[in-house]
Amino acid sequence: xxxxxxxxxxxxxxxxxxxxxxxxxxxxxxxxxxxxxxxxxxxxxxxxxxxxxxxxxxxxxxxxxxxxxxxxxxxxxxxxxxxxxxxxxxxxxxxxxxxxxxxxxxxxxxxxxxxxxxxxxxxxxxxxxxxxxxxxxxxxxxxxxxxxxxxxxxxxxxxxxxxxxxxxxxxxxxxxxxxxxxxxxxxxxxxxxxxxxxxxxxxxxxxxxxxxxxxxxxxxxxxxxxxxxxxxxxxxxxxxxxxxxxxxxxxxxxxxxxxxxxxxxxxxxxxxxxxxxxxxxxxxxxxxxxxxxxxxxxxxxxxxxxxxxx
Amino acid sequence: xxxxxxxxxxxxxxxxxxxxxxxxxxxxxxxxxxxxxxxxxxxxxxxxxxxxxxxxxxxxxxxxxxxxxxxxxxxxxxxxxxxxxxxxxxxxxxxxxxxxxxxxxxxxxxxxxxxxxxxxxxxxxxxxxxxxxxxxxxxxxxxxxxxxxxxxxxxxxxxxxxxxxxxxxxxxxxxxxxxxxxxxxxxxxxxxxxxxxxxxxxxxxxxxxxxxxxxxxxxxxxxxxxxxxxxxxxxxxxxxxxxxxxxxxxxxxxxxxxxxxxxxxxxxxxxxxxxxxxxxxxxxxxxxxxxxxxxxxxxxxxxxxxxxxxxxxxxxxxxxxxxxxxxxxxxxxxxxxxxxxxxxxxxxxxx
Numbered sequence: 001x002x003x004x005x006x007x008x009x010x011x012x013x014x015x016x017x018x019x020x021x022x023x024x025x026x027x028x029x030x031x032x033x034x035x036x037x038x039x040x041x042x043x044x045x046x047x048x049x050x051x052x053x054x055x056x057x058x059x060x061x062x063x064x065x066x067x068x069x070x071x072x073x074x075x076x077x078x079x080x081x082x083x084x085x086x087x088x089x090x091x092x093x094x095x096x097x098x099x100x101x102x103x104x105x106x107x108x109x110x111x112x113x114x115x116x117x118x119x120x121x122x123x124x125x126x127x128x129x130x131x132x133x134x135x136x137x138x139x140x141x142x143x144x145x146x147x148x149x150x151x152x153x154x155x156x157x158x159x160x161x162x163x164x165x166x167x168x169x170x171x172x173x174x175x176x177x178x179x180x181x182x183x184x185x186x187x188x189x190x191x192x193x194x195x196x197x198x199x200x201x202x203x204x205x206x207x208x209x210x211x212x213x214x215x216x217x218x219x220x221x222x223x224x225x226x227x228x229x230x231x232x233x234x235x236x237x238x239x240x241x242x243x244x245x246x247x248x249x250x251x252x253x254x255x256x257x258x259x260x261x262x263x264x265x266x267x268x269x270x271x272x273x274x275x276x277x278x279x280x281x282x283x284x285x286x287x288x289x290x291x292x293x294x295x296x297x298x299x300x301x302x303x304x305x306x307x308x309x310x
Numbered sequence: 311x312x313x314x315x316x317x318x319x320x321x322x323x324x325x326x327x328x329x330x331x332x333x334x335x336x337x338x339x340x341x342x343x344x345x346x347x348x349x350x351x352x353x354x355x356x357x358x359x360x361x362x363x364x365x366x367x368x369x370x371x372x373x374x375x376x377x378x379x380x381x382x383x384x385x386x387x388x389x390x391x392x393x394x395x396x397x398x399x400x401x402x403x404x405x406x407x408x409x410x411x412x413x414x415x416x417x418x419x420x421x422x423x424x425x426x427x428x429x430x431x432x433x434x435x436x437x438x439x440x441x442x443x444x445x446x447x448x449x450x451x452x453x454x455x456x457x458x459x460x461x462x463x464x465x466x467x468x469x470x471x472x473x474x475x476x477x478x479x480x481x482x483x484x485x486x487x488x489x490x491x492x493x494x495x496x497x498x499x500x501x502x503x504x505x506x507x508x509x510x511x512x513x514x515x516x517x518x519x520x521x522x523x524x525x526x527x528x529x530x531x532x533x534x535x536x537x538x539x540x541x542x543x544x545x546x547x548x549x550x551x552x553x554x555x556x557x558x559x560x561x562x563x564x565x566x567x568x569x570x571x572x573x574x575x576x577x578x579x580x581x582x583x584x585x586x587x588x589x590x591x592x593x594x595x596x597x598x599x600x601x602x603x604x605x606x607x608x609x610x611x612x613x614x615x616x617x618x619x620x621x622x623x624x625x626x627x628x629x630x631x632x633x634x635x636x637x638x639x640x641x642x643x644x645x646x647x648x649x650x651x652x653x654x655x656x657x658x659x660x661x
Contacts, residue, residue, distance in 0.1 A: 055505055057661055077507060085505035091497035095333040096326060107322035108508040151506065 006069065007033045007155050007186040008054060013063035015049050015210075023049040024060070025210035033154075036177070036187040038201035040194070040296065046210035047190040048088055051159050054188065055085050068155060081110055084153030086144050088160050088190075094133035098124055098143055101132060102150055109151035122146040122176055138169025145176060156180055158189040162196060174199060194296035206300060213303050221299045226252025227264035230298060231275060234260035234288040241282065248274040255302065260287075264294065264302075319508055323516035331486075331520070341486070341528065345478040346535050352597070353467045353540050363392045364434035367410040369401035382416045385445040391437060414438060464628075471536035472623035473596040478528055479555055480590065480616050483562035484583055486524070487517045488570035492579040495570075501661050510660065514567065521563045522556060529555045533627075545630030554626060554636070554643075558619035561643040564650035565615065571657040590616035618642035 008031035015024040023046045031037040039047045052058040054065060056072040056079065065072060070079050092101050099115060106112055119125045122142040127135060135143065141161060148156055158177070162170040170193075177200055181187060191197055197204050198218045206214040206221070214221055222228060227250075233240070240261050242254045250271030253264040265271035268291060279286060317325075331337055368383045370376065379395055386393045396404065404410045405423065412434040415421040422438070424431040494500050503513060529552055536542035544551055569586055573579040593600055593607070594616035603611060611617050622639035625631035633640070 057501060057505060080505070080507035083505075085502075087498055087502055087505070089498060090502045091499065092502075093326070093330055093499070095330055100326065100329065103317075104322045104326050105506060107317055107319045108503070108506040110507070147502075 005033050006066070007031045007035070008037075008068075008188060009064075009066040010054065011064045013050065013053060013065065014061045015046075015053060015058065016061045023210055024053065027063070027207075027210070027212055029054075029205060029212070031186060031188060033186050034181075034184055035202045036181050036189065036200055038197040038204040039188070039190040039207055040192065040197050040204050040300070041190075041207035042192060042300075045207045047207055048159055049210075050207070051157055051188065051190055055083070055157050056080075057085075081151060082154045084148030084151060084156040086148040086156075086158045086161060088163075090144050090147075092132045092140070092143065092147070095131055097129045097131055098135070099128040101143065102146055105147045106150040112151040113149065118146050118150050121149060121179060123172065136169070138165050138172060141165060141169065142173060142176065145173065149180070153185065155186045155188070158187065160190055160192070162191070162193065170196070194300075197296055204296065206296075206303065208300075208304050214299060218296055221296060222294045225264045225294055225298055225302055227266035227271075228294055229265045229268045229271075230292050230294050231263040231265050231268075231271065232257070232260060232288070232290050232292070233263065233275070233279075233286070236285040236287045238284055240284075245275070245278060248278055250274060253302070257301075262298070264298075265291070318512075320512045320515055320519070323508075323512055324519045327490075327516055327520040328523075330490075337486075341478070341482045341524070342531055345474050345528075345532050349467075349471060349474055349532070349535060350539070352470055361390070362430075363390050364412065364430065364437050365410045366391055366393050366412045366414060366434055366438055367401040367404055368393055368395045368414045368416065369398045370395070378416045382414060382442065386414070386438060386441055388441070391434075391441065412438060414442075465540075467536070467540045468542050468628055469599070469624065470597070471532065471540070471542045472627045473620050475529065475532045475555065476558065476594070476616055476620040476623055477591065477596045478532065479525065479558045479619065480562045480587065482524065482528065483521050483559050484566040484569065484587060486521060487563050487566035488579055488583055489576060491517070491567070491570040492573045492576050495573075495659065496575050504660055514655075517567070518560065518563055521559045525552070525555050525559045542627075544627050546626035546632065550626050550633060551623065553633075554619070554622045554640070557640060557643045557647070558615070558622075561615050561619070561647035561650070564647040564654065567654035568650040568657070571654045572659050574659075590614050593617070595620045613642065615643055615646040618646075 008029065010027060010029045013024050013027040013029075014022070016022050025046070027046075027050060029037075029050075039050060041047050049058065053060045054067065056065075056067070056076060067079055068082055072079065096104070098119070102115055102118055106115065106118075113121075116125075119128055122145060124139060124142060124146065127139060132140065132143070145158065145161060148158070156177075161177075162173050165173065174196070177187060177189070181200075187200075189196075189200060201218060203215070203217050204221065205212050214224075216224070240254065242261075245251060245261075245263065246254045248271065250265055250267055250269075251263050251274070252266060255262055263271070263275070272291070366386060368379050368386070370379050383393050383395045394404075394410070398415075401410070401413045405413050405425075411424060411428060411431040413423040415423065420442070422435050424435055426432060491500070500513075504510075533542075533544060533548075533551065537544075565586065566583075569582045570579055573582060590596075593603060593611050594614050595601075596616070600611045600617055600620075601608075618639035622636040622643075625636050625639075
């Protein structure tokens with residue numbers, strides 16, 4: 001048994017599909033009780049495969065999984081009672097109402113929340129008797145999460161819960177997840193939206209090609225770039241002397257991006273005047289210069305050289 | 311607020327099946343409406359009619375007196391013989407194209423021209439000769455009395471209704487279970503439910519319960535329709551009809567489950583379903599008796615579950631057979647159900 005505060009633990013997880021494709025390539029993860037953990041990565045990075053193994057829906061080729069101190073092979077029934085799962089895409093029956101679907105899912109669990117409580121948690125009280133087919137995309141997604149909440153789970157798995165949703169629906173879903181966290185629940189969420197991870201997650205693991213390439217709090221990961229701020233520079237012509245720019249005070253890194261350069265900068269009020277002086281001295285003419293806060297997207301690009309949504 | 315679950319998972323799953331079924335108008339039609347429409351159409355097409363009159367031409371023989379042909383025609387005209395008087399050429403043509411089955415050429419000797427291999431031509435020959443000989447003075451040696459019989463349960467519609475019942479039970483069980491399961495799988499709902507503590511057995515059992523309840527609706531609809539519209543009677547025990555139907559529905563439920571056990575999308579399962587059902591639509595005696603097929607095919611046809619179901623339903627409905635008479639059919643159905651259920655459970659793709 002692991003220590004009592006561990007909600008999830010996996011070691012050397014490998015999943016190799018029949019065609020020889022390796023979707024998960026030696027993954028170690030630890031999630032503590034009460035934590036919101038985000039698995040980040042581009043499409044096809046192995047997030048869903050990883051989560052489905054953790055959910056006991058897929059057998060790993062190798063490696064160990066322990067959920068709430070139990071194992072899938074021996075404690076499946078007991079585990080299922082304590083987990084809430086929302087798959088990446090679930091098409092619930094079109095001609096069942098919200099209330100009927102929730103009552104159905106509720107009946108699978110020995111204990112759980114009342115229908116009204118769940119409806120309130122996902123703000124679907126008004127839609128109780130509406131057919132699934134009549135719901136908007138955001139309402140469908142909230143219902144999918146509601147189906148994961150009916151059993152009053154200790155651990156909630158959400159696989160890309162906000163993909164394809166409009167901004168307002170995403171905000172509603174984020175509120176819902178934060179509400180669950182406040183109640184002491186543990187969340188494992190996959191996403192390729194950086195702002196989602198930054199807002200919701202206590203810690204994130206960045207996954208690429210089935211491997212964990214970074215792990216930490218969003219703040220730590222961003223700090224690892226060397227700067228909290230990013231200066232983006234586009235020149236009319238010519239190219240930056242990258243080593244020289246990197247030596248400027250307050251500049252912690254330079255990389256090429258589409259259309260120009262991105263500089264990790266901290267503090268900004270030191271880096272910016274130095275940069276402007278340097279550009280003037282080198283005779284460059286600026287087409288554009290802008291600054292923004294660094295995001296997890298920058299972390300991913302710095303680690304892989306690719307954009308997350310590529 | 312934490313509360314104990316109000317209703318069992320099996321009850322909720324079954325309820326969901328019914329809701330989904332009754333909210334799908336096309337499913338309703340194919341299950342309840344279609345067999346009735348088919349029964350009406352076929353019942354009308356094959357209704358019992360009075361015997362067809364024989365179509366006969368009287369040809370004017372070259373050189374014969376015209377009055378003779380006219381007399382012959384008059385002697386033949388009746389509701390059992392339809393006569394036309396024609397010249398020799400057009401009579402020959404009418405015989406060749408089948409407008410008439412017999413050409414009478416009056417005279418001495420009187421000539422009958424017809425194709426001996428056609429039963430209705432031979433019948434017309436006998437009828438015509440009998441009428442003409444009587445008109446010319448022949449007397450019967452013995453007095454005869456005709457007793458016409460229409461045996462109940464011997465009409466085509468009596469044969470058809472149990473066959474349609476069997477066919478309905480087969481297709482609604484197979485489609486109702488097989489298609490639905492694959493649809494749920496394709497929509498990832500099977501996987502989604504598997505991520506809950508739901509028991510796999512409850513999931514499968516809900517389909518079986520649904521089928522069993524539907525038998526209680528399907529059987530009365532068709533049996534009552536056959537009785538009210540065509541006077542088709544159930545000679546044997548109505549309870550036995552229900553019991554046989556239930557066993558049949560469960561056997562096909564198993565088969566439906568087996569067909570659906572691996573398929574990932576609805577196109578695949580539709581193809582498989584047709585592959586399994588088509589031989590039975592044709593060979594299992596829904597519309598015509600399976601004994602029309604060659605002897606060599608009979609052992610195969612009798613091993614088909616729909617043949618067993620149709621045979622059993624006909625024996626009970628038409629001949630009033632008891633359970634012991636149809637034991638063989640019941641065993642075939644039972645075996646089919648058990649074997650396919652077990653195989654389906656082993657093969658079933660849950661994830």
